[in-house]
Amino acid sequence: MSLDPADRAIVAETQAGLPLVAEPYAAVAARVGLTEAEVIARMREMCRRGVIRRVAAAPNHYRLGLTANGMTVWDVDDAAAADLGARVGALDFVSHCYLRPRARPLWPYNLFAMVHGVSPDEVEAKRGEIAGLLGDACRASDTLYSKRILKKTGLRLAGGR
Amino acid sequence: MTLDHTDSRLLNALQDGVPIGPSPFAEVGRLLDLSQDEVIDRLSRLKAAGIVTRFGPFYDAAAMGGAFCLCAMEVPQDRFDAVAAQVNAHPEVAHNYERGHRLNMWFVLATETEERIGTARARIEAETGIAVLAFPKLKEFFIGFRVAA
Structure with missing residues (x-):
């Protein structure tokens, strides 16, 4: 998927957020040298292509009390994994949900779901909900809690750093 | 607030x-x-007040042309901090977490191309002498996550 220079200018200008003004796309347009209508048309097109997932607020989980998180991992029958993964991803306490390759014998798990809660007990309870949803299709599971953040940098536009 | x-x-x-x-x-x-x-x-x-970190478009980093891969290593406890420093020194390492498991170091590689993921992995393995397991996403599911405010 390719972005032309005007798209890339819009991405660079908006990836840290839109200005909180009455007409934010007009403000972006003024900064990148396009018209408001062009910025809106290009961003709608990026939405259609999946480059933009949505335009929304990103809340700080920690400030809203969701201080516990666990990476739950599941060994799910391959034949059922796509259907069950979609149902797990749709749960409102799962923030990321992916199928990934196993690395046996150390790592038998193929479904990863990041679970958030106000406490470790709540994460465990939600993990139980996922276990119930997966049922017999799941052979083994584990939860990896983060002990320490060793490095954290924002993901930026490739070539933009 | x-x-x-x-x-x-x-x-x-x-x-x-x-x-x-x-x-x-x-x-x-x-x-x-x-x-x-x-x-x-x-x-x-x-x-x-820091309750909202930003308001704006959520970009799909992979759709913009980058390559990403979750990786994990089994690092001996007595070398953990030294290996963390070696891994973090690579600009391709976007974030890195210590987690409670035999695979105790989990990080994301972010590069401009797929080939550079492999190069970064190989360099980290050569420097540390520890295998870097790669867990690229095979499928990503639609996310229903919302924080109830």
């Missing part, structure tokens, strides 16, 4: 996404029976 009922309604609505158009805050205000100015004022306060 504590959230009042209107802040909570606004934050819940803004997480669902706002259509791209000339006056997005007026649109949201219409749904919630708030004026455009009140939406902007409240959102500005939520952002200043």
Whole structure:
């Protein structure tokens, strides 16, 4: 998927957020040298292509009390994994949900779901909900809690750093 | 800062996404029976208080042309901090977490191309003498995650 220079200018200008003004796309347009209508048309097109997932607020989980998180991992029958993964991803306490390759014998798990809660007990309870949803299709599971953040940098536009 | 009922309604609505158009805050205000100015004022306060980190487009980094891969290593406890420093020194390492498992170091490689993922992995393995297991995403599921405010 390719972005032309005007798209890339819009991405660079908006990836840290839109200005909180009455007409934010007009403000972006003024900064990148396009018209408001062009910025809106290009961003709608990026939405259609999946480059933009949505335009929304990103809340700080920690400030809203969701201080516990666990990476739950599941060994799910391959034949059922796509259907069950979609149902797990749709749960409102799962923030990321992916199928990934196993690395046996150390790592038998193929479904990863990041679970958030106000406490470790709540994460465990939600993990139980996922276990119930997966049922017999799941052979083994584990939860990896983060002990320490060793490095954290924002993901930026490739070539933009 | 504590959230009042209107802040909570606004934050819940803004997480669902706002259509791209000339006056997005007026649109949201219409749904919630708030004026455009009140939406902007409240959102500005939520952002200043750190409750909202940003409002804007969520870009799919892979769709923009980058390559990403989750990786894990089994690092001996007595070498953990030294290996963490070696791994973190690579600019391709976007984030890195210590987790409670035999595979105790989990990080994301972010590069401009797929080939550079392999190069970065090989370099980290050569420097540390520890295998780097790669867990590229095979499928990503639609996410229903919302923080109830």
